Amino acid sequence: MFEYFGLIFGSFALLLLISAFRILREYERGVIFTLGRFYKVKGPGFIIVIPLIQQMVRVDLRTIVMDVPSQDVISRDNVSVKVNAVVYFRVIDPDKAIIQVENFYEATSQLAQTTLRSVLGQHELDEMLAERDKLNIDIQTILDQQTDAWGIKVANVEIKHVDLDESMVRAIAKQAEAERTRRAKIIHAEGEMQASEKLLQAATILAQQPQAIQLRYLQTLTEIAGEKSSTIVFPLPIDIVSNIIKGQATDASS
Template identity: 35%
Template sequence: MDPTALIMLAVIILLVVVLVAKTVLLVPQATASVIERLGRYRTVAQPGLNLLVPFFDRVRARVDLREQVVSFPPQPVITQDNLTVSIDTVVYFQVTDARSAVYEISNYITGVEQLTTTTLRNVVGGMSLEETLTSRDAINTQLRGVLDKETGRWGIRVARVELKAIDPPPSIKDSMEKQMRADREKRAMILNAEGTRESAIKTAEGQKQAAILGAEGQKQAAILTAEADRQSSILRAQGDRASQYLTSQGQAKAIEKVFAAVKRAKPTPELLAYQYLQTLPKMAEGDGNKVWVVPSDFSKSLEGFARSLGKADEDGVFRYEPPEQTEEAPPAEAVEDAVQEWFDTSTNPEVAEAVRAAEAVARKEVPRPGEFGTHVPAPRPGITGTSSTTPDNTELEQS
């Protein structure tokens, strides 16, 4: 084949390829392309396949339609109280109109940065340092409102504006740290004092409650001790009375037995005189009985004593004759029944009730802190009673 023809074929193929490349335009998603024809705005190519007129249409700019985050360097700002602070800002914005973003401003990112700086100075200039440090949300809201309004003609929508850092001067930082440290120490001292006060109050309340409960316990113990002493005294008195009665009864029976034995032996005056004379040395054994004088009518006394024992028989000896029973003596069982009441140690019902009430109070659980003020019932004062209902016990209690 002729070389000239080959060259011509290659040129034609190259022109076709260039023509196709100039005609077809592929736009990615979330991207817009501004198309110009012969230097004038023609249209905005949307994502996808777009056809152009070769050598007449061209792409002026490609614009990212996604939300962009731009962090601007720290900006020195003077507050209302003439203090210079350094503020870092972050702006979130999105291009909504690619044509305005290309033709209304040469560089919309630089425009947003400068507009943010000037707006920030205006907003912070009307606040003090303390308000600036504590009013970040208010500053963010004002900045977003101004920026969104001013950048709307550029085809940009400002979504958010955030203050990253607010750095006051080093001297102000030191003063603030000292103030914060003093505030923390003050709060710590206040909390310490509050804790000490609460602890003292709780301790005093506990001591007060313990003293009251101790007094109540001592009171109940004194009541029980007094009741026990009273019962013990009553029982001791009853025992002494019964003991005396039994002693006297024994002595009476012993005397009666001796007297009956003497009568049964039918002693003569000579025997009685002999026994009397035998007793005289024992009577003189004491230190104060050195001399004992026998009375002159001693024989007459013995004779009278013998007559009291009986009548004289024909031989002149007095014989004992038991006296006639004029009244029938009460049976021994009746006497024992009457005396048996002296040994009755059963407890009076009222006394038992008072003792049970005192024991219940003594066993009562001690109330917890914060429950102070509960009334502890005490047994009724003035309860009187005896362990027996016999008339003799009543006389003993009255005595």
């Protein structure tokens, strides 16, 4: 009987001894509690945990990629959109991540969702679409400050999609079309203004010498004749007509 109990006790002691040896990978740390109180952080490599007295909680130090679910956001200009994002973070203080918060992954996820809605709600739709880099930095900064007490470092935040209703998509398309029309009109008006300035300069130069205008008409007539047109409409300058009339009046008087 005693041998039987001795065998059982020896097996139990052997199991306890084996369970005391733990191996942690390079990216793992063990948070050790002695009789319920925090003792120290051990790892990586081979460590010993005293059975029945000490408990160990494994913590992964690798970067965690967390997908933030799609959130309903109302922008500052009262446009309803659905936005989702991805957060990159990792644990830098294993003891804080275990002691200060019950579930650091769930806590970071909930905080990321509320921060996403809060930050994007302070901006207009155009800013959400055109200034994503700035918004990413703002969200990352707020998350990093809030999770610092949990021993977590938020490395990056990326807004993935900004989904709009079909009615809003059509409205944005109309706005873009109106903007292109406005730019086209402005460019056309600027071209007309520049052309008028050049014509004014040319007229000023030609007015300095009346023969220059006649030469210009002759050059124009040469260009028209070179196109092999059967009909040529050639405007006759008033100056030439007036000179002819004056010449005829002088001949008649003489």
